[in-house]
Amino acid sequence: MRKTNNGLSVLYGWLLVLGAWAAVSYLFKVNTALLPAPHAVFASLGDIFHSNGFTADLGSTLARALAGYLIAAVLGIVVGLLLGSFPFLYRMLCSPLDFFRSTPVTALYPMFVLFLGVQDMSKIAMTAWACFFVVAINSAYGVFHSNPVRTQMARLYGCSSWQTLRWVTFYEALPSIVVGLKVALSYALIVTVVCEMFMGSHYGLGQKINDSYTMYDMPKLFGYVFITGMVGYLANLIFAYFERRLLPWVKTLSSI
Amino acid sequence: MGQNTLIHLTGVCKSFTNAQGESTGVLRDVDIDVTDGTLMAVVGLNGAGKTTLLRLIAGMEKPDAGEIKILCESAQYSQPTTGIGGVSPQNKIPSLNMSRVPAVQARSAEILSEQQGVGGGSPKLGYVWQDYRSSLLPWYDAADNIALPLKAEGMNRKERREKAVELLREVGEPFAPDARIYNLSGGQQQLIAILRSVVVSPDVMLMDEPLSALDQLRAWEVSLLLEKLWLKRKPPMLFISHDIDDAILLANEILFVSKSHGGVAARIKVELPRPRTIPMLASPAVQEIRSKIFALFDAEKRLTTVPWKGK
Numbered sequence: 032m033r034k035t036n037n038g039l040s041v042l043y044g045w046l047l048v049l050g051a052w053a054a055v056s057y058l059f060k061v062n063t064a065l066l067p068a069p070h071a072v073f074a075s076l077g078d079i080f081h082s083n084g085f086t087a088d089l090g091s092t093l094a095r096a097l098a099g100y101l102i103a104a105v106l107g108i109v110v111g112l113l114l115g116s117f118p119f120l121y122r123m124l125c126s127p128l129d130f131f132r133s134t135p136v137t138a139l140y141p142m143f144v145l146f147l148g149v150q151d152m153s154k155i156a157m158t159a160w161a162c163f164f165v166v167a168i169n170s171a172y173g174v175f176h177s178n179p180v181r182t183q184m185a186r187l188y189g190c191s192s193w194q195t196l197r198w199v200t201f202y203e204a205l206p207s208i209v210v211g212l213k214v215a216l217s218y219a220l221i222v223t224v225v226c227e228m229f230m231g232s233h234y235g236l237g238q239k240i241n242d243s244y245t246m247y248d249m250p251k252l253f254g255y256v257f258i259t260g261m262v263g264y265l266a267n268l269i270f271a272y273f274e275r276r277l278l279p280w281v282k283t284l285s286s287i
Numbered sequence: 288m289g290q291n292t293l294i295h296l297t298g299v300c301k302s303f304t305n306a307q308g309e310s311t312g313v314l315r316d317v318d319i320d321v322t323d324g325t326l327m328a329v330v331g332l333n334g335a336g337k338t339t340l341l342r343l344i345a346g347m348e349k350p351d352a353g354e355i356k357i358l359c360e361s362a363q364y365s366q367p368t369t370g371i372g373g374v375s376p377q378n379k380i381p382s383l384n385m386s387r388v389p390a391v392q393a394r395s396a397e398i399l400s401e402q403q404g405v406g407g408g409s410p411k412l413g414y415v416w417q418d419y420r421s422s423l424l425p426w427y428d429a430a431d432n433i434a435l436p437l438k439a440e441g442m443n444r445k446e447r448r449e450k451a452v453e454l455l456r457e458v459g460e461p462f463a464p465d466a467r468i469y470n471l472s473g474g475q476q477q478l479i480a481i482l483r484s485v486v487v488s489p490d491v492m493l494m495d496e497p498l499s500a501l502d503q504l505r506a507w508e509v510s511l512l513l514e515k516l517w518l519k520r521k522p523p524m525l526f527i528s529h530d531i532d533d534a535i536l537l538a539n540e541i542l543f544v545s546k547s548h549g550g551v552a553a554r555i556k557v558e559l560p561r562p563r564t565i566p567m568l569a570s571p572a573v574q575e576i577r578s579k580i581f582a583l584f585d586a587e588k589r590l591t592t593v594p595w596k597g598k
Contacts, residue, residue, distance in 0.1 A: 178421050180418055180421040180422050181421060181422060181424065183347055184414075184416065184422045185435075187345060187346075187347070188435055188436040188439050188483075189411075189436060189439040189440065190439045191439075198424070198438075199424065202424065202426040205426075279467070279469075280425035280426055280468070280469050
């Protein structure tokens with residue numbers, strides 16, 4: 032892929048999506064109660080941006096998602112490195128870990144509400160729960176797949192286990208850790224928005240999506256969905272930006 | 288002659304079991320003594336056990352039978368040679384370094400892992416891996432890679448980087464100290480691995496094909512550089528080579544590891560003055576050594592029943 036055409040191709044992609052949407056809604060006259068027209072959604076976006084609570088909506092969703100994500104990232108990396116460094120620990124815990132990772136966090140919704148209520152605490156906890164497993168398991172894999180020659184080298188030159196973990200194993204696991212963090216990033220937004228939709232909250236993008244839906248305000252619903260999607264998209268872009276700077280020695284990094 | 292370090296192998300056997308459960312003997316009953324002042328080239332066919340020999344000495348592999356000792360005067364502690372895991376901080380007797388009694392070190396994988404990091408407790412090894420690329424840390428720059436053994440010793444960053452830069456300058460600074468590993472050529476990466484192995488003035492130098500990534504001219508250059516580094520203290524040094532001329536140019540003794548013998552088939556002295564020069568390779572003495580080695584390879588060809596690629 033030539034880099035010079037990249038920006039232009041992206042633009043074409045968006046024009047294609049917009050064109051298809053415009054064609055469906057203007058040419059085929061689809062019911063606007065189901066699919067609002069582009070101009071109506073753009074107008075509603077303007078309303079949303081100028082509405083009073085918008086910064087609070089955006090801010091609380093971001094704060095909840097980020098809080099849950101960061102807790103999961105720190106715990107997940109620490110637990111994952113431990114699991115990777117002590118194979119017996121991994122053998123013992125891999126099955127339960129896999130079970131909880133495979134159980135949709137939304138199925139655990141009642142438990143979270145019963146234990147932690149319907150406030151921010153349970154939303155953040157559910158977000159952290161969903162993100163934790165993917166980070167932990169990827170971190171452990173990263174340690175397993177690290178090059179044994181490097182560890183051997185560190186030991187031969189007198190590095191202690193702790194030094195080997197900090198100077199060698201951590202970096203070896205880093206590409207895999209980053210993959211876990213990347214997957215977890217989308218989980219964080221999904222779970223936070225779902226929690227806001229179903230638990231309810233004063234502010235939050237999920238709450239506003241739910242509000243627009245119950246009031247059948249389709250342009251506004253689409254507007255909030257677009258904003259939520261944009262948050263996820265930008266978060267991924269920012270992540271990718273730091274990823275490249277964090278791991279310059281990894282040549283074949285997937286940009287997905 | 289001040290003899291500070293002695294590598295002592297008696298009756299060492301080592302075999303490996305493959306995935307099919309068949310056991311292949313690599314080394315059978317190997318006895319070798321290597322002392323200070325010995326710069327030994329190890330030559331032989333693929334699979335003859337050259338790398339295994341080096342790994343055994345470095346403690347990365349445990350022998351099935353026999354004993355491997357590195358007796359080293361500069362090591363500060365004496366440790367019991369019997370048993371594995373019998374090393375505890377209580378039975379380390381400090382300050383033997385003042386006496387002339389060499390401290391005895393038994394090396395095996397387990398003991399190595401326990402001794403490392405204690406500080407001064409075991410002989411310092413310099414090792415260059417055959418897979419030198421995998422042994423470097425691409426997240427650190429060239430100088431930090433060279434200085435890693437110093438970092439493990441607790442030297443501060445400024446000082447240890449100075450040491451690395453000093454070494455780089457000694458070899459003509461072929462790249463900047465802050466060069467990224469992944470931007471360097473194979474030969475430059477190999478040079479980093481070599482410099483890292485000598486940065487702590489090792490008691491024993493072990494190099495697994497340290498010249499493999501270099502063209503002939505560079506290989507000779509680096510050979511002479513290795514000689515220069517070695518001449519500073521003349522610790523026992525073993526290096527594996529697939530190039531007979533490299534072996535002759537650098538070594539004062541050539542160890543022929545034979546596949547058919549399962550161990551050492553011959554030791555050939557190389558009596559050339561030091562420092563070595565490339566024209567020496569054209570001398571009649573060298574020609575004689577060459578023909579001896581050719582004869583050994585030829586014998587190997589006739590004696591080895593197992594073909595090159597499996598069965």
